[in-house]
Amino acid sequence: MHISILSLESANKIYLYSCGKDDQEVKKESFEKENIHELNFQLIIYHSDLDIDSELIDLKFEQKYCPCSSNEQANVTFDQLDNFQVNDFFQLFEKYHQRFNLTNNIKNIEEIHPFIQTLKDHWKNDRHLFFTELWYGLKSNLNCAELNIIFNDVLQREDGENQQKAKLTKSYISGKRAPEILPGGEREDYLMTEYEAEFESPINIEHFIPEKGELVCAALINHSPIIIMSSVYSFNQLQKAIIVAIFTGLQD
Secondary structure (H helix, E strand, O other), X not given: OEEEEEEEEEOOEEEEEEEEOOOOOOEEEEOOHHHHHHOOOOEEEEOOOOOHHHHXXXXXXXXXXXXXXXXXXXXXXXXXXXXXXXXXXXXXXXXXXXHHHHHHHHHHHHOHHHHHHHHHHHHHHOHHHHHHHHHHHHHHHHOOOEEEEEEEEEEEXXXXXXXXXXXXXXXXXXXXXXXXXXXXXXXXXXXXXXOHHHOOOOEEEEEEEOOOOEEEEEEEEOOEEEEEEEXXXXXXXXXXXXXXXXXXXXXX
8 A cells, every 4th residue: 555645845845755554664755836736645734834725736626535734733843754654654644544534424425415416417418427426426435546437338430421320338437636538448348247247236345455455346327337446545334335325326
């Protein structure tokens, strides 16, 4: 499991601290503020005196998918961050991850009915918009490092005399902080075949390996199969209950 913490000490002192649990030390890299949106991080620590919304990034967006804290609230100095051992680093992350996960999913419960209705409308009218909204919803629920969803798609192509012909194919939506929809290939065909026997209910949790942070789910929406593959830091009963409720609610 690999973790990155974004440190915003000032507008000109921006660092990304990264390490895995098996690493011997925490790696530190510096970045320009123009490159922040290209980075992948799981926690933001910013200076208490920093006007963060106007100077650097939009925390209102970041806080939906990533815990954020001032260094004062975190009770940590930037000198301490520089000298963190791997255990210190993960303890800081886990402290914020657990709190963020709970707070975020309580809000997800409060908003689950309008979220499901929005998804059902998109399912009928725009499948790519549906999977984009679903990706963001699952990203919020799982608070994951990376999320991939494989699904059946319909490709429109011209078939002589400019007539449109639909072709059933596979696509996947993938991303760490923002999603991108891409055409599937042999890998997606293989996985759909591999999990074919598991598409029996709205959603099955195929496997979760906490040590590796691997989560795989096989889901159905009105007989259309979906595979969810995610790199997660935890997967508890509340997260599972919300995912089950979403996919159960999406059935006609």
